[in-house]
Amino acid sequence: MKIAVLFLMLVIISGMSLIGINQAFALTCFANVAGTWNDPNTWSNCNNGVPDDTGDTVDIFDNGDVQLNNDFVVSSVSVVEGGSLSINAKLTAQPLFVEGGSNLFINCNGELVLTEGGSNNGLITNHGILRTITGADFTNGGTYQSSGTDTFVGPFIGNAIEPIASICVVGGNLVPIDSTALLLAGAQSTTWMIPIVLSGIGIGLFVVSRKSE
DSSP, X not given: OHHHXXXXXXXXXXXXXXXXXXXXXXOEEEEOSEEETTOGGGOBSSTTSOOOSTTOEEEEOTTOEEEEOSOEEOSEEEEOTTOEEXXXXXXXXXXXXXXXXXXXXXXXXXXXXXXXXXXXXXXXXXXXXXXXSSOEEOSSSSEEEESSEEEEOSOEESSOOEEOOOOOOSSOOEEOOOOOOEEEEOSSEEEEEEEEEETTTEEEEEEEEEEOO
16 A cells, blocks of 8 residues: 555656646747747747747737748737737737737738637737637727638627728739730830730730830
């Protein structure tokens, strides 16, 4: 009986040690300069690295302008007054806090997934995808604008979402082609008709005309 009790105590102590180790490696990373998320020079107090763990906390302060161009999963994100975060990939966080005077942009190819909601007292602009798992308070004290996809599981607290025009190109990018301009010469003017291809959209003509002297 004594041996069994001793073994149980060792298991408990071992489990507590593992919890302590996990907490010791959780970081609170600060950004108060402009830079990309995956650049260690963007962050302070981040063990010379970047926030990339489910236990890491992110604070973007005044003058912090962070561009997220790769997928990351962190614990929580706070954008403080004067700070800005632009999402161009997938960011998964638990809560998100956008304070007054700060900005969060979800660009066309960006996606924000919040597993524990969040709050907004600043400006959130969504041209990509935003998903919440447990609801969100996004317009009560701030402004939430969207031309993208909004999926709110759970309660959405606040005023109505402000619809805005999309800035996203549908159908592809501008593709340059190597071609000679078509020259149409006339008595009164000379016109160049330059073909331009938009992939997935079609062919257009850029017309330049010059009157003859």
